[in-house]
Amino acid sequence: MLRRTPVGTYVIAKIKKEDDEGTYVLLNGNGATPEGNIPFLDLFNINTGSKERIWESDKEKYYETVVALMSDQENGVLHINELKILTSKESKTENTQYYIQSWPDKKPCQITNFPHPYPQLASLQKEMIRYQRKDGVQLTATLYLPPGYDPSKDGPLPCLAWSYPREFKSKDAAGQVRGSPNKFAGIGPTSALLWLARRFAILSGPTIPIIGEGDEEANDR
Known part of the structure; x- marks a missing residue:
């Protein structure tokens, strides 16, 4: 991650740990997994190449990301126990709010309380679905259903599919x-x-892959 200097330029933030002569940098990643993205923040030792995960998004209900490094206007190297980051947090039904997390306790402090932007759809239903194409390719899509929809009472719904093929x-x-x-x-x-x-x-974003393996290009098909 980058930090802002007092003159407004950006440099790679160097981190120090107590009783450790090594120099560290912060690696902020999306965290791709079979269950979807789980963002993370790693402490990377540039001397040894070792990594330590110091923060990770909730996996069960929420999606969290590191937005910015807040302890970024001090000159020189930052100490890990003085680290402060801005994070965002959201869920399927809760709109994005922002938090400050400070080391070493890492207890999040909420700094925004934005109202729901469209309360009429606050209880919409969202589900990531997975299915397999005839050629064996595993595909995914996100299914949204109207608030209060009950298939046993309401029956089938008209469905709008929103997608575009990719190579x-x-x-x-x-x-x-x-x-x-x-x-x-x-x-x-x-x-x-x-x-x-x-x-x-x-049905949002059903994947429509066009695959060109080896020397074959996707456009050759």
Whole structure:
């Protein structure tokens, strides 16, 4: 991660640990896993190449990310026990809020309390689904259902699929899970999710991979 200097420029933040002569930097990653992205923050020793995970997003309900390094205006090397970061936190139904986390206790302190941007759809249902194509490629999509929908009472819904094909060089790459099932459903003025208010089901981002393995290009098919 970068830190801001007093003159407004950005440099790689160097971190020191107590009773440790090594020099460390912060590695901020998306954390791709078979269950979706789980962002993390690692402490990387540039002398030995060893890594230590010092922060990781919640895996069960929330999606959290490191937004910025806050203890970034001090000259010289930062001490790990003085580290302070800005994080974001959201869930399927809870919109993004921001927190300050300070070391060594790492207890999050919420600094925003934004209201839900569209309370009429606050209880929409979101699910990441997985399925297999005939050629064996594992595919994913996100299914959104209207608030209060009960299949046993309401029956089938009209469904709007929103997707675009992408090119890949292997089946494994095409089958990777992208994003997180715990991310908040942001709805913009042109979003397909607006149709939830009309009692549509939305199948968002079903992967449509075009695969060109080896010397073959995807466009050759």
